[in-house]
Amino acid sequence: MAKRLHIKTYGCQMNEYDSSRMADILVPLGYETTDNPKDADLVILNTCHIREKAAEKVYSEIGRLRLMKDHRQQNGEEMMIAIGGCVAQAQGEEIMRRAPAVDMVFGPQSYQALPELIEKAKLAKNNKPSARPVAMDFASQDKFDRLPAQTSQNGVSAFLTIQEGCDKFCTFCVVPYTRGAEHSRPVSEIIAEARRLVAAGAADITLLGQNVNAYAGDDGSGQPARLGELMTQLADLDGLSRIRYTTSHPRDVDDALIAAHGDIEKIMPYLHLPVQSGSDRILEAMNRKHTADDYRAIVARLRAARPDLALSSDFIVGFPGETDRDFDHTMDLVRDITYAQAYSFKYSPRPGTPAAELTDQVAEDVKTRRLSILQDELRLQQNAFNEATVGKVLPVLFEKPGRHEGQWVGRSPYMQAVAVDGAAAAGASAGMEAQVEITGLHAISLAGRLVSSVDTDREAVAS
Numbered sequence: 112m113a114k115r116l117h118i119k120t121y122g123c124q125m126n127e128y129d130s131s132r133m134a135d136i137l138v139p140l141g142y143e144t145t146d147n148p149k150d151a152d153l154v155i156l157n158t159c160h161i162r163e164k165a166a167e168k169v170y171s172e173i174g175r176l177r178l179m180k181d182h183r184q185q186n187g188e189e190m191m192i193a194i195g196g197c198v199a200q201a202q203g204e205e206i207m208r209r210a211p212a213v214d215m216v217f218g219p220q221s222y223q224a225l226p227e228l229i230e231k232a233k234l235a236k237n238n239k240p241s242a243r244p245v246a247m248d249f250a251s252q253d254k255f256d257r258l259p260a261q262t263s264q265n266g267v268s269a270f271l272t273i274q275e276g277c278d279k280f281c282t283f284c285v286v287p288y289t290r291g292a293e294h295s296r297p298v299s300e301i302i303a304e305a306r307r308l309v310a311a312g313a314a315d316i317t318l319l320g321q322n323v324n325a326y327a328g329d330d331g332s333g334q335p336a337r338l339g340e341l342m343t344q345l346a347d348l349d350g351l352s353r354i355r356y357t358t359s360h361p362r363d364v365d366d367a368l369i370a371a372h373g374d375i376e377k378i379m380p381y382l383h384l385p386v387q388s389g390s391d392r393i394l395e396a397m398n399r400k401h402t403a404d405d406y407r408a409i410v411a412r413l414r415a416a417r418p419d420l421a422l423s424s425d426f427i428v429g430f431p432g433e434t435d436r437d438f439d440h441t442m443d444l445v446r447d448i449t450y451a452q453a454y455s456f457k458y459s460p461r462p463g464t465p466a467a468e469l470t471d472q473v474a475e476d477v478k479t480r481r482l483s484i485l486q487d488e489l490r491l492q493q494n495a496f497n498e499a500t501v502g503k504v505l506p507v508l509f510e511k512p513g514r515h516e517g518q519w520v521g522r523s524p525y526m527q528a529v530a531v532d533g534a535a536a537a538g539a540s541a542g543m544e545a546q547v548e549i550t551g552l553h554a555i556s557l558a559g560r561l562v563s564s565v566d567t568d569r570e571a572v573a574s
């Protein structure tokens with residue numbers, strides 16, 4: 112009988128990608144995924160350590176799972192609990208000490224070993240002289256070499272990790288410690304994976320990396336290819352209509368990448384380019400190695416290459432030593448750039464990072480006030496951006512039928528959900544694109560009407 116697997120994913124898209132690959136690697140062992148942890152023979156928590164209370168959340172989730180595990184045991188069923196991801200990498204041994212219900216712990220670069228870990232965990236459970244396994248190696252390429260082909264991603268949008276780890280050491284960030292050093296996958300491997308994703312129905316692929324534009328993967332001749340070059344090659348894939356990448360660092364935006372935005376239609380005009388702060392003093396203390404004006408200049412060059420480019424960013428308020436003046440500089444930058452969307456956070460001291468040791472920590476109420484001022488402005492900008500799409504004609508990539516008869520829902524280049532009435536009758540299906548005039552704005556989606564026939568080229572390719 113099939114065994115059931117439940118994976119709960121926290122944090123970033125890289126964790127989502129990793130979770131899908133964990134499911135892939137467990138298929139040969141007979142595991143099928145379930146949405147309900149109560150039914151699961153194996154539950155994996157794929158954890159995130161980026162901001163505060165991450166570990167507490169994991170322990171409370173383990174507490175809930177322990178009750179389910181006891182319940183299943185009373186019914187003669189088992190439930191193994193596995194903790195993966197960045198909290199596991201940072202605190203694996205402690206989790207093992209504090210939570211006897213946990214059967215195994217593994218870091219983000221070690222999940223290729225899941226089959227062996229499960230075996231070892233079973234031995235440990237049966238009181239064989241074997242400890243519950245803990246896997247913490249930084250073995251990025253070994254991981255990719257050992258993973259089986261993708262099977263669990265079969266939607267129109269898919270993720271593809273091309274780069275892992277980070278050598279930047281921003282002083283607030285745990286990533287360089289939990290994900291390890293930068294590593295880029297070879298070009299040929301990425302192209303092969305993209306081909307498989309397209310064959311399984313993907314038309315919109317997001318290339319992932321903690322520092323995705325630091326990409327420098329072997330191009331086959333032993334030379335490193337940069338991101339612009341990789342995307343130029345990917346753009347040749349028939350059936351792939353959209354390419355995105357995240358998360359990029361301003362410092363690694365090179366000329367070829369800017370040029371690619373202008374030259375390659377398939378690169379979507381929507382870029383997540385975190386700036387974190389608009390104050391040069393704070394940027395320096397964060398070890399970002401760029402100024403606010405450097406960022407403005409990069410954005411200007413990107414917009415010159417691709418005038419319809421929209422931007423998204425991450426911001427941290429209340430970094431140690433941030434004054435009202437520093438915060439004003441952040442607000443100035445936000446108003447200068449104007450964002451389509453953004454994430455903003457209060458600074459959270461992460462154990463083991465340099466900024467956590469700084470003595471001039473900002474008071475909680477000050478952080479709260481600044482965050483709310485920033486978020487008000489970002490919300491206004493986001494609403495203005497969405498309102499400005501009304502009346503425009505945008506390409507929409509269809510994903511699934513909508514709630515109304517004959518309606519299909521798809522995505523604009525800016526990831527906005529667009530519901531298009533009458534699309535079914537025009538031949539819409541998943542993965543096809545059409546020109547749509549945006550006619551209205553709802554709470555979380557746009558409404559539109561077809562102004563072109565549905566492009567059926569793709570179906571011919573996929574079938």
Ligand code: 5AD
Pocket residue numbers: 161162283284285385387425426427456457458459460461
């Ligand atoms: N405190 C608050 N926000 C943080 N981020 C990373 N580390 C911290 C921290 N210690 C934010 C950054 C990053 C995003 C993924 O999370 O803005 O870009």
Ligand code: SF4
Pocket residue numbers: 277278279280281284285286287321322360
């Ligand atoms: Fe963290 Fe900075 Fe690396 Fe991004 S670039 S993962 S914020 S250290």
